[in-house]
Amino acid sequence: MLCTANSTGYGPPTPWLPRDASAIVALANGLSRHIGRRIDAIQAATVAAWTRRAHWRPLAELALEPETEVYLGLLHTDDGAAGAAARAELAAEFLPDFGISTECGLGRHSGEQLEAVLTGWNAYAQERQPALSA
Known part of the structure; x- marks a missing residue:
C-alpha cells in the first residue's frame, strides 16, 4: 500500500500532498524493478483534489508486470x-x-467518516454493477 499519510482530518494532519500521480508511478516502478518476487497488487492513495487529466497522466508510465x-x-x-x-x-x-x-485504508477514519466511505463505496459499486441478463 502506497500512502501519503492522513488526509482524513482524523488524527495528525498530512504535512503535504503530492501534486499528481508521479510519486505513485516512481515508487511502483522502483518496487517492480528491484523486488525479486512477484508483486500481486499495488494499492495507492490518491488526492481528492486531483480533478484534471494532468494529475493522472503519470499513470501512463507505470511499468509493472501484467499480472500485478x-x-x-x-x-x-x-x-x-x-x-x-x-x-x-x-x-x-x-x-x-x-x-x-479508499484513499488510505479505513483505520484512521472516525465513525462518521467510515459511514460516509461505506455509503460511497456501496453507491459506486451499485452504479457499476453489470446488468444481469434474464
Whole structure:
C-alpha cells in the first residue's frame, strides 16, 4: 500500500500532498524493478483534489508486470461515489485496468467518516454493477 499519510482530518494532519500521480508511478516502478518476487497488487492513495487529466497522466508510465493488479484510492469521504467516479474516469484514460479502494485504508477514519466511505463505496459499486441478463 502506497500512502501519503492522513488526509482524513482524523488524527495528525498530512504535512503535504503530492501534486499528481508521479510519486505513485516512481515508487511502483522502483518496487517492480528491484523486488525479486512477484508483486500481486499495488494499492495507492490518491488526492481528492486531483480533478484534471494532468494529475493522472503519470499513470501512463507505470511499468509493472501484467499480472500485478493496481488499486487506486479513489474513494474519499469528502465526495463519495460521485468523486470516485469522476477520478476513475480521468485515471482510466491513462490506466485502463484498475480496481478502486479508499484513499488510505479505513483505520484512521472516525465513525462518521467510515459511514460516509461505506455509503460511497456501496453507491459506486451499485452504479457499476453489470446488468444481469434474464
